[in-house]
Amino acid sequence: MKLNVLLGVGALLAVFLPRSADCRPADADAAVATATGQRRLPLMLPRPLLLLHLGEEFSLRLGGGSAASSPSIPPSSSSSFSSSAVNVALLRLTQRLLQVRAEQQTRAEQQEEEKEKRSEEPPISLDLTFHLLREVLQMARAEQQAQQADSNRRMMDTAGK
Amino acid sequence: MSVALRAQLFLFLISLSSRMGLSRYIEDNEAADGLYSLLSLDQKRESDDFIFRRPLRCLDMLATDGYFTFVASRPQLACAAFIIAEPSEVISLELSDVNIDCSAGDFIKMFDGWVLKGEKFPSRQDHQLPLNQRYTDYCSSAAPGATSRSSQNVAMIFFRIHSPDSGFTLTVKKLHNPFPCNIMSQSPEGSFTMVMPHQRRNCSFSIIYPVEIRLTDLSLGQAISNELSPQRQVWTGCSGSGDYVELLGGNGVDTSMMFPIADLCFSLSGLAQMKIGCDNSVVRLVSSGNYINRVSFQYRLLEQRELPKTRENALDNFCSVE
Numbered sequence: 001m002k003l004n005v006l007l008g009v010g011a012l013l014a015v016f017l018p019r020s021a022d023c024r025p026a027d028a029d030a031a032v033a034t035a036t037g038q039r040r041l042p043l044m045l046p047r048p049l050l051l052l053h054l055g056e057e058f059s060l061r062l063g064g065g066s067a068a069s070s071p072s073i074p075p076s077s078s079s080s081f082s083s084s085a086v087n088v089a090l091l092r093l094t095q096r097l098l099q100v101r102a103e104q105q106t107r108a109e110q111q112e113e114e115k116e117k118r119s120e121e122p123p124i125s126l127d128l129t130f131h132l133l134r135e136v137l138q139m140a141r142a143e144q145q146a147q148q149a150d151s152n153r154r155m156m157d158t159a160g161k
Numbered sequence: 162m163s164v165a166l167r168a169q170l171f172l173f174l175i176s177l178s179s180r181m182g183l184s185r186y187i188e189d190n191e192a193a194d195g196l197y198s199l200l201s202l203d204q205k206r207e208s209d210d211f212i213f214r215r216p217l218r219c220l221d222m223l224a225t226d227g228y229f230t231f232v233a234s235r236p237q238l239a240c241a242a243f244i245i246a247e248p249s250e251v252i253s254l255e256l257s258d259v260n261i262d263c264s265a266g267d268f269i270k271m272f273d274g275w276v277l278k279g280e281k282f283p284s285r286q287d288h289q290l291p292l293n294q295r296y297t298d299y300c301s302s303a304a305p306g307a308t309s310r311s312s313q314n315v316a317m318i319f320f321r322i323h324s325p326d327s328g329f330t331l332t333v334k335k336l337h338n339p340f341p342c343n344i345m346s347q348s349p350e351g352s353f354t355m356v357m358p359h360q361r362r363n364c365s366f367s368i369i370y371p372v373e374i375r376l377t378d379l380s381l382g383q384a385i386s387n388e389l390s391p392q393r394q395v396w397t398g399c400s401g402s403g404d405y406v407e408l409l410g411g412n413g414v415d416t417s418m419m420f421p422i423a424d425l426c427f428s429l430s431g432l433a434q435m436k437i438g439c440d441n442s443v444v445r446l447v448s449s450g451n452y453i454n455r456v457s458f459q460y461r462l463l464e465q466r467e468l469p470k471t472r473e474n475a476l477d478n479f480c481s482v483e
Contacts (some may be wrong), residue, residue: 007169007173124276126220126241126277133277136221137243137347144225147225
């Protein structure tokens, strides 16, 4: 009886445990991984800024609210070291963090655009008409058929030996 | 062992193997060798020596595997070789014996697709890589040889060589592609079936001839699960479910700059046909990734007398369609 229960539980676990993702060639995964990896790097920077800023604001608050770098503090919370002052500080910090992050992203996008422009120059292209392209394509196909016929003949010769 | 216990054990083992059922990667074991498989190992080794070789020209089109060597007899400043394969193949290019002077302005660039008159095939919307990643520059890459693998059955190489007797060797190999997307047809007549299994991609089949296209089978929207609600999708129209087939015509290779001629978004089992009198005729399958989509069509070349008449007051760039 116990063995039955154990086997049943084992079967349920095996079915409902998270499955591995469907198989894909390694190239696609590597490409995705590098793409996301590259995207993530620039966002690492703002964190030390955050901590520094937190320290600054706190010291300003403790010293009594006559600091020049905090112009938008509501008057009710500037006098005392209260929890609402901390909330306001945190709110402004997150705003500042989002702003920095947005700037970084636009900067990264601009860099990518520049890189794209640089790699596209000089814009190389042939001004072939479709007529010429079809002619060349037909020549290539004729060559391929001749090559295939030749290879077939060689194979039949080899098989006949 | 009792029968009940054996049954329990088998059930347990079967449920363990259910975790391995979701793999979709298809392995190709070179099953398409045909006559080749009849040869013994010795005979195969003999025939391997006959790999196709020929010189590469400044303007060239390659449709076979092999080694192609270019040697400049005089400064060649604008050369390109187009490479095309069968629809279900991709192209692997490799440079070797390269003898050029990058600092003097020589370059060799491999491109994943074709560029014609500034237009790129596949277009930016249809290709999965950004444009700068589709170019492989020999002079910029650190390794002594450069390789590139295309994502579809066409590829290109651009080169410029200033000094005589410089050159390189290009190795072309074809690899199998089980679900081809973005195909350039080699011939003006033929038939093809495009399948897009649960992938969010837009795929184009491009024919650089004026053709009459007949859609023989169109199956959009076999749902990912076994839900019994396919009737609803028929009425939402082409923009609803996000999966449809469009026919395009134009005078360039870039499908995003072509004119849509027809949209089809419900499955049909009869024939739908269209004469497209354009330099480039394209069948494009737009998939949202929710379904398995399949479209089958045939096409044949339109003779000069069969081309649709151009209308009066038509746009200059628009080609005639019937």
